Amino acid sequence: MNKKYLNVKLYFWLLFLVSSIIFVSFPQIDLAVASLFYDGKSFPLNGSWIEDILYHSVKPLIIAFALSSLAIFIYNYLKKKTLLDINSKAMLFIVLFLTIAPALIVNTTLKENWGRARPAQTVNFGGDKEFTPAFIPSNQGGYSFSSGHTAAAFSLLGFALLAKRRQRLFISLVLVYGTLVSLARMAAGGHFLSDVVTSFFIVYISTHILYKLVFKEDSA
Template sequence: MIAATAELLRAHPWRWSLAIAVALALLPGVDLAVAGWFYTPGVGFAARHNELGEFVRKGLPHLLIGSVIYVIVLWLAGEAMGQRFLGVDRRIAAYLGLSLALGPGLIVNTLLKDNWGRARPSQIVEFGGEMRYTPPLVPADQCVDNCSFVSGHGALGFWVIAYALLAPPAWRPVAIAAALAFGAVIGLVRIAQGGHFLSDVLFSALITIGVTMLLHRWLIGVEAPSPAGEGGGPA
């Protein structure tokens, strides 16, 4: 039984990752419990204004968007000068630009965050706010825009896998693991700040990694491996 289960997880990483996300959506106590680890009554979410949290919230988007602009500039310069800089060609520039624009940009921030209406942990009654907790997969009316579902910063953190998928094959599993760890840390910081629930981060990971892997397959022409090398899914 254990061997069969392990083989199922190896063969279908996205199925069980989605199953975990859906299970989390059906168990609101998990979201509230994890957020509660970082909340102190009368104090709030202590990590909300620390230096690391503020860098993640304010600096990370500029850093990652700037990295794509840099890649596009390298491509344009290469086109103008008839050579390639740092291996950047039209496909790589398009892949990185589109994966950032469609995943964290269009789907996460425009379609979901601005329309889903889910209040953030710091805004709900359980953590000193006035809004009502709502499950992640249920559209709500507890927030007007820039809402909790899904995590924009989490999506940006997990988007780093776009670079990892460009690593040489021998280094790719390590690069992917590092990218997933980076995304998980960014998501954890936002949870600790009271900005997002665990489910917000997990669904942002699924969306961003899925979009990125599809674009990698279509634009780069090499099938992207599963996010943990041979057999894993997003943590």
């Protein structure tokens, strides 16, 4: 199970496959989880201070990490240094993992074309749109599948993989942060469980594949 395919452990591929089959076969799971955050009239945590902080923290964090990496790269290039090992390969990796999974796959391909209504938009939770299972294209005109904020939050994993020291700590911090952002989006009625789980797997798998392609070696 620890054997890797495209730099991703077999059990991760299997988890993604099994979870996808479960969400399609038992869509009531999404409704049951969403109902935990619904009080019968609304999603009360929507707009709360903690949900607001998590929601608005993603973009600034990504910009800060990206600009800091660019600044270090320029410094290393001009001064012939190796600070944090941010070289041309590292910058290529950063550009790729920030654009391919969260931007191209999740936001451009899925969110813009799948049409799945958000929980708060469905009749099940006070809206006027029909609930549809994950992975099933819909004409609801929604942007629920999959979660862009979840994908963006977990994309910080790429920066963690570049760390030469305390890599496991940084990876753990990213996983905790991504999970909190995902919970916030579900609590606000913005996404179903399947939306955030799918985005996590897409980003995790894509980031590790890109690492292998750029650095020609397996990630830790």
